[in-house]
Amino acid sequence: MAVTLKATLKPDKRLDGTRAVRIRITKHRQHSYYNTGIYVKGEPRKKDARRKGDWNPDGSFLKENWVRTSEVLHERYNRAIKQDMADLQHIAGKNPDLSAAEIRAAFEERFKKKEAAAQKGFLSFFREWIRRKRNQRQAGTATVYETALSNVLGFAGEAANEPEALTPAFGSNLVAHLLGKGLKASTVNVTMTQCRTIFSKAVLEGYLPPLQNPFDVPPLQTEDAPMLRPTSDQLLSLMEVEIPRRCRMVPHARAVFLMQYFLHGARFAEVVTLRWEDVTDTHVTYHPRKRAKRKKVVARHAGIDWVLSQYTPRGKYIFPYIRPQHDALDDKGFFSRLRDVNKSVNSSLKILSTLAGLPFSLRTHMQRHTFADTVLGITGDLRKVQEMVGHASVVTTERYVERLRREAVDEVSAQVYGKVGKQ
Structure with missing residues (x-):
């Protein structure tokens, strides 16, 4: 007997006020119901349904019109109902001996496998990784990965989730696509680095089978911008700069910049969110906002004391950029606030640079370069630089220090050969 x-x-x-949409499976006068997961407002009986609600009791497979247009998602719902009915009919046709309940059970099992498969794949892990970063309150890192994900989706769409699509040529084609869109070589390199990392981790966690990493392509050539930074003497001399009263926020920007340096080259967000409860008579404690699992504790010294002396312990935060009301923001909103504050502080540091007579404009991250320079000069120990700066991997420190060393060599070389051709 046909189903x-x-x-x-x-x-x-x-x-x-809604009711569940079900598909009634009838065979040999036995009924079984499959719940589609769709809920609409309406009446199950024809005489009531014709008067009100979003449900059309006369809907048919051919017309695909069970949910009325008064429901905003009527098209999506109708397509889903039609697909479920087609799949149920397919199972019944291939298995004529199954009862109505067995047809439903076979369909549900097939749906579970399909859903489990959808939870695997490159894009699935990409989104999972971004979710983890947001849960760890690493909104900045999550935003970088979101940009990379957007670039992949713009190139291949959801097809990139499937292992079959990630051929060895995928990465090269993605690079060509991004360059064709006008992205800078440095931006493309960042996207490829993120994708390479995501692919490797997806394989390790079982989201992808062991495959050659398609994003393992040579980086594009870029021109490294000089790593401008003040010397330690220039940086410490900022404490003596006289700031006009009209430059109201410049003293606060100077305090944040110096506190970053005094806290072992801390990142901007780690310092601007410092609270009075993080400060004791002997130490300052803060939690690095990137990767590190342990809190960082720095012994108080004259530099830290000088910065703290500029403020009176009242309120929650030391510096006047973050207010208690900002705590109510979600991670994305809080990151946006930090980004705006960073722009404001950099603008104030530009004024401070002019007042100090520096040949370049200071930015919040420069003190980190100065700190790494100073530690390397004192210790000559790359591992010590990594530990104190807070890089997760010594490879990052090596890459970072290599640029510093190369610039120093170039400077000496220019001095040695500077007179050639001038005699």
Whole structure:
């Protein structure tokens, strides 16, 4: 006997006034119901449904019109109901001995496998990784990965989730696509680095089978901008700069910049969010906002004391950029606030640079370069630089210090050969 299928509403109404859309499977006069996961407002009986609600009891497979246009998602719902009915009919046709309940069970099992498969793949892990970063309150890192994900989706769409799509040529083609869009070589290199990392981690966690990493392509050639930074003497001399009263926020920007340096080259967000409860008579404690699992504790010294002496312990935060009301923001909103504050501080540091007579404009991250320079000069120990600066990997420190060393060599070389051709 042939199976018959009909989309119906469950008689029981939920608290929000909606009812579940079910597909009734009938065979040998036995019924079984599959819940589609769709809920609409309407009446299960024809005489009531014709008067009100979003449900059309006369809807048909050919017309695909079970949910009325009064429901905003009617097109999506109707397509989903039609697809479920087609899949149920397919299972019934291939398995004529199954009862109505067995047809439903076979369909549900097939749906579970399909759903489990959808949870695997490159893009699935990419989104999971971004979610983890946000849960760890690493909104900046999450934003970088979101940009890389957007670039991949713009090139290949959801097809990039499937292992079959990630051929060895995928990475090279992605690079060509991004360059064709006008992205800078440095931006493309960042996207490829993020994708390479995500792919490797997806394989390790079982989201992808062991495959050659398609993003393992040579980086594009870029011109390294000089790593401008003040010397330690120039940086410390900022404490003596006289700031006009009209430059109201410049003293605060100077205090943040110096506190970053005094806290072992701390990142901007780590310092601007410092609270009075993080300060004791002997130490300052803060939690690095990137990767590190342990809090960082720095012994108080004259530099830290000088910065703290500029402020009176009142309120929650030391510096006047973050207010208690900002705590109510979600991670994305808080990151946006930090980014705006960073721009403001950099603008004030530009004024401070002019007042100090520096040949370049200071930016919040420069003190980190100065600190690494100073530690390397004192210790000559790359591992010590990594530990104190807070890089997760010594490879990052090596790459960072290599640029510093190369610039120093170039400077000496220019001095040695500077007179050639001038005699």
